[in-house]
Amino acid sequence: MVRVKVYSTPTCPYCIRAKKYLSDKGVDFENIDVSADEEALKQMVDVSGQMGVPVLVIDGEVIVGFDQARIDQKLGL
């Protein structure tokens, strides 16, 4: 089972779309709201080296932004 993490904020449109996309494809993921969790925000900044959301971590690979092509490739969609 591939582990998928989504660092997001509740308002960011691309976060909403990324999460909806994963849900529509039946992909289980862990959503981390970085606006409510400062530790998680630090962690996101550490793994991605930047502050933009969403950040997806799929099987250890970091994807910044809602990059559908890379998500598809990583998950074999």
Next chain:
Amino acid sequence: MLDLVIIGAGPAGITAAIYAARKKIDFVLVSEDLGGQTALSADVENYTGYQFITGPDLAAKFEEHLRQFAITFYNGEAVTRIAWQAEGAGGGFAVESAKASYACRSVLIASGRRPRWLGVPGEEKFRNKGVSYCATCDGPLFSKKTVAVIGGGNSALDAALQMVNIAEKVYLVDINAALGGDEIMRRKVQVSPRVEVLNNAKTVEIAGDRFVTSLKVEVSGKPRELAVSGIFVEIGSIPNSEIADFVDRNDAGEIVVDCLNRTSVRGVFAAGDVTTVPEKQIIVAAGEGAKAVLGVSRYLMQEK
């Protein structure tokens, strides 16, 4: 050959697609994203039928309406160029992206606008590292921090008002002597104890190490350094019209259209914020998208 390619899926492009589907036009919709600037707006209080709705929610409503129809929608695909076969050489157009080329009899450009950059040192380096062009997107990351919003129009006021609910302190850095925008929003900003407005303030440089730590400005010519961790640039926008360099554009780069949304090239129509139509509003763009497709429909019938 398709009858029509619609470029862009903001309010203009989505409305155009709905009208085109109902007119049974053979078309595809190609766009880098869905919702355009609407999806990045905060609160919308002037779209008829909704006393109040957030930008992302309104964009979701647009999408829901769009999905009622069996529309071929290439989302996440940026158009890079429109190739024009000059009249007499077979006619028609090819709308090109990195993935494909779509041959068509007519084109509707509804590609909207993108944020204008400051063009100061540090801006590019710290993009997504404290520098943002979307308070709705990135604002929540600056909880209890000090941030600066650059600009003095409605979008800057909107960003500042979003940030007062999140940040500890908000500098509003306006290059003009007095804030612009609507009186109602200006007053909200001016009464907020968390906002410090700097007028006659020119942005000079964005500095930091890994992330933004300060903003260097000149207030009435005097240098001042603001310790901030977030900078929201809200100094207006520029039209995404580079893909259509063969149609007439004004000095601001907007595509010149007549009242029927026709451009200077037969078969090429444009609608919404990318055009010279005054008033960049969601409802205006949506209306223009509808009007443009009805014009396209007439054009296609005449040309058959």
